[in-house]
Amino acid sequence: MTRVQRGVPAQLTRTFYVGETPTDVMGDVTVTVTRLDGTAVVSGTAAHPGPAGQYTFAVPAQMQLDALVVNWSGSLGRYRDLLEIVGGHxxxxxxxxxxxxxxxxxHPTEKLIRKRLEVEVECERICGQAFVPRFERAEVRGDGRAALLLPRVQVRALRAVxxxxxxxxxADVAAVDVDPSGVLHHRVGWPAGRxxxxYEHGMDMPPEDLRTAAMLRLRSRVHLTTSGVPDRAISWSAADGGTYRIALPTGEKTGIPEVDAAYEGNTIDMGGFA
Known part of the structure; x- marks a missing residue:
């Protein structure tokens, strides 16, 4: 997955392999970009700038938050990527x-972009919300009641039903009352079934403490394989003889106290309604 800011062109890269060897395809590599519902956005032929097996494709700046499917097709196979248009990082x-x-x-730019994405995805999973504007397309079930609960909170706008x-x-979409808590209210009740x-969701921008924590988490991710501490260690003895217990990560914690404190302070309760 690649995230690019709204209004900024995206330069996508895909490498074709034979086994583990980057290999040029025979003929062209065609690229089609569509929305999640299949609506065409742009298509064309990928460029081959030089490195073996590596192809690039430029996607024009998109002004709406969205999630786009990128299909690459060549003689060596087909690949599918996700391009998400977000309100910021x-x-x-x-x-x-x-x-x-x-x-x-x-730490090349490409590496930091990849690690920043890891940090953002992890943060959103732990905190239960997005801290920049994002797009979501979700399948839910109506049951005739007026309230419909969405999978996300901090809902900003309903785009389509x-x-x-x-x-x-x-006009029908505009008639729905949107609650930022993630509840859509329809006065005559939501039709039963699929x-x-x-919709769009997320904050305008992340709180300052969370931004600081996310950058600290980025540092830990890029140095993950160079810390010198064994992967399974639960304590560490320094050269001066001191022994320290290591904070361990879990499904809801990174293992870094400063980061976990900031994330906990910005976590919401993913409740529901009866």
Missing amino acids: YFDLAEARQEHGLSLAQ TVAGTAWSP LVVE
């Missing part, structure tokens, strides 16, 4: 480099 790479001394020589394969008109809803 938790922090700028230049800021993280300056804050934690992450040199370009040791499809019932039994039929899309609602813009519904597909598209």
Whole structure:
């Protein structure tokens, strides 16, 4: 998955392999970009800038939050990627480099982009919410009641509703009351059965303590294999003879006290309604 900020062109890269060897395809690599519902966005032929097996494709700037499917097709096979158009990132790479001394020589831009995505996804999972504007397309079930609970909170806007394969008109969508808690209210009740809803969610920007914690988490991720501490260690003895217990990560904690404290302070209760 790749995340790119709304209004910024995306330069996508895909490498074709034979086994573990990057290999050029015979002929062209075609690329098609669609929305999750199959609507076409852009298509064309990928460029081959030089390295063996590596192809690139430029996606024009998208002005709406969205999630796009990118299909690459060539003689060596087909690949599928997800391109998410978001309202921003938790922090700028230049800021993280300056804050934690992450040199370009040791930590190339491509690596930091990948690790920042890991940090954002983990943070959202632990905290139960997104801290920048994002898009979601979800399948839910109506039961005739007026309230419909979405999988996300901090809901910003309802974009589309499809019932039994039929899309609602813009006027029908606008008539739905949107609660930021993730509840959609429809005065005549939601039709029973499968519904597909598209909506935007997330904060305008992350709180400052969470931004700081996310950058600290980035530092731990890029140094994960160079810490010198064995993977399964639960304590560590320093050269001066002191022994220290290591905070261990769990499904809801990173194992870094400062990060976990900030994440806990920004975690919401994913409750429901009866």
